[in-house]
Amino acid sequence: MKKLSLMLAFVLVFALVLVACGDETETSSTPATESSVAATESTEESTEASTEASTEASVEESTEASTDESTEESTEASTDESTEAPVAGDENIAAGKSYTHSVLFRQGGADVGWGHDPNAPEAYPDExxxxxxxxxxxxxxxLYSAVEWVGFNSNDPDYLGYHFITVDLGAKTDLAKFVFKYGTVALGQGISAPMTIEIYVSDDGETWSDAVAGDVPENDETTVNGVCELEAGASGQYVQFRFTSGGWAFISEVEVYGAAE
Ligand SMILES: [Ca+2]
Structure with missing residues (x-):
């Protein structure tokens, strides 16, 4: 009998222990699940974050790397080909070539004085x-009235905001230098040197690339020749000289020099 009581007591204690553990398991199971979900979410977040971070980092790295590489490559390329401005050949390859230019001012006579008259002849024509x-x-x-000069006037109603002279070299050519010769007599009296000079090159006469490297000539009234060194690698069949003027500007010649062989 005593043995049976002991066994019952043991079973009872065991049962109580089981119930106690069951409660504990139940109460702790939900938070544990939530926390594990939270942990899973935070793992996802951190995975996303680290993925983003590593993606960004790798993009940055690869961008940096490619930038470095391309910089190095372009440096190497320009070093190999010609870092410095290309050396111009001696021959003016624009000599005798055809060209077009922006509109020339038509100046009236007695009726309109010095003003623009669309029916008048060009004031300083390109003979x-x-x-x-x-x-x-x-x-x-x-004098600016000499026939060797062509007069461009910024007061013309059709002035584009710049004058242009476009030379057709006849074939695509590697280019080194552009030269223009302008008049200096009576500068300041309604006449200026060419200003805001730009040189463009093109293969087809329609799509243009800026080809001026370094400093373009200053508006130096003592310099008759404007010399523009072109960017390394400049090439094209067409060379366009754009310039502004303060009133009249007189040009007698434009020259183009190819890159030396
Ligand atoms: Ca000439």
């Missing part, structure tokens, strides 16, 4: 449309 590449250059002190 035969060959003046700018014919190799004929007037003396430095030649």
């Amino acid at each position: 035969g449309e060959v003046t700018l590449t014919d190799g004929v250059i007037p003396a430095d002190d030649a």
